[in-house]
Amino acid sequence: MRYLYTLAMYLVTPLIVLRLLARGVRYRDYHRRWRERFGFYQGPLPLVRGSLWVHAVSVGEVNAAEPLIKALREAYPNAPLVVTTVTPTGSERVRQLFGDSVFHVYLPYDLPFAVSRFMKRVRPQLAIIVETEIWPNLYFACKRRGIPLMIVNARLSERSLRGYRPLQGMVRSALGCVRQIAAQSRTDAARYRLLGVDPARIVVSGNLKFDMPVPYDAVPAGEELRKQWGHLRPVWIAGSTHEGEELPVLEAHLQVLKRLPDALLLIAPRHPERFKMVESSVRSLGFSAATRSADRVPSAAHQVFVIDAMGELMQFYAAADLAFVGGSLVPIGGHNVLEPAALSKPVLVGPHTFNFEEITLTLIREGGGVRLAGVEDLGNDVLRLLRDKPQREAMGARARFVFDSERGAVQRVMSLIDKQLQE
Structure with a gap:
């Protein structure tokens, strides 16, 4: 199933490029940094081994991750922090919140060559996915390289659960690469169990968004x-x-x-x-x-x-x-x-x-x-x-x-x- 998934990803790549071009008409950042979507980017070459990598897809997830990223910065001041997003608005929010104290790059598409190039550059000692982003090739790449992978603030709606069911075998295999799932609620934890995740690897930690700082001003x-x-x-x-x-x-x-x-x-x-x-x-x-x-x-x-x-x-x-x-x-x-x-x-x-x-x-x-x-x-x-x-x-x-x-x-x-x- 994963090979078929990867083949499909390669087949739709030309459409992905066209989408980037089309969206770039409205939002220029799509044009300026499209190479990052395929694992090419400017920045430290290579980053110091042992970075902490946090992925937050867009603005909402970045806001949810804000208190966690600040806690990581305080607890591990010597570890480079890498934050990836998918959307330009998420990227802009990272810049607003953290400036140059973290290194931001767009998450590459789930193509093996792009994921491999990204991993070689970032070389994380820990990968943290905020909320729910299941990318099979990315997850298997972490497992092959021995990189502990966590999903934190994990949520899974009933709608998403239904959407994963036709691909449940592949999704179960991908989630088998995850060391720990910290779910927002008991309901979310139960839905992950329905996807076949080992209950021993699921804990209910609560919602990070409750810990978001209220801006002092x-x-x-x-x-x-x-x-x-x-x-x-x-x-x-x-x-x-x-x-x-x-x-x-x-x-x-x-x-x-x-x-x-x-x-x-x-x-x-x-x-x-x-x-x-x-x-x-x-x-x-x-x-x-x-x-x-x-x-x-x-x-x-x-x-x-x-x-x-x-x-x-x-x-x-x-x-x-x-x-x-x-x-x-x-x-x-x-x-x-x-x-x-x-x-x-x-x-x-x-x-x-x-x-x-x-x-x-x-x-x-x-x-x-x-x-x-x-x-x-x-x-x-x-x-x-x-x-x-x-x-x-x-x-x-x-x-x-x-x-x-x-x-x-x-x-x-x-x-x-x-x-x-x-x-």
Whole structure:
């Protein structure tokens, strides 16, 4: 099965190159660094033997890995740290968080020659995959070279489990190369067991995202923003939205404006290539709009503010009265509800939250969040909360309680890493 998989990877390589070219039209970083996808890159040649390698596919995984990478840097100051991502936005987030203190390169495609070239250059003493990325050739390459491989903050949705079933034999063999799986929850651990992973190699460590640091300047920055548009003005935010979500969000805001004419909507599209498109949609619907790139902050005359910048979401969560977390009105699976929860904000989500299943359920069960029954409920729920400050404050306090009570995963994962390195 793996040979057939590898043959298929070679056959689709021309399509992969075309995809890189096409995506590079919108995002130039795809053009500049496409060679890294095949194991060629500029940098230390070779890196000092014994690097610690952390792979985080995109922005969400990089954010989840932030406290772990900082803990690794502190515990092993002499070990070079290599961080790989798949997306340019993930790469940019690595640069924002860590600068030159880690070496970033794109993860190569799962082609044997590309994986081999990458391994020869990086030569890790430990490989750490954040969340779930199962690449058979990469995993077998680690096993052949005797590199301990861990999956940390491991999650496996029911949807992903069903997707792996036709390839279960190959997936089981690939996961047999993994020394340790640190699962986010008991449910995730059970799903890995269903894939055939030895239960002795699975532990439940909790979710690293609960240990994410709340930026020290997020709350003061949020307060400063509120001063500029008015403390009493009702403000809500739609964070990390996807195609198919902005229109319902804007329709909900129209509903809010009928009762609260001075209300302000902050909207943050998930992907930079959609910033201009969302801004155009806002203006075409007749809203008075401003953007982060052009106007910095909205004025009293603006009804919608498009956050067309990366890495600034937390201060806007801090400045809002409540937060809707995107990726949940459409079947993307939802994004990180812990970011607004960490700032004591009530959280609204749609029906599709399988990427953060247990966290979201806990938040809702404890009273810090609300799940919308349907798209049409967004405006009603936003309006209800904007008009009820005591309820908002109570929900925000419960959301922060959930965030605080689940912390400690980084320490548990570091213990597992220490054990692997000692062995």
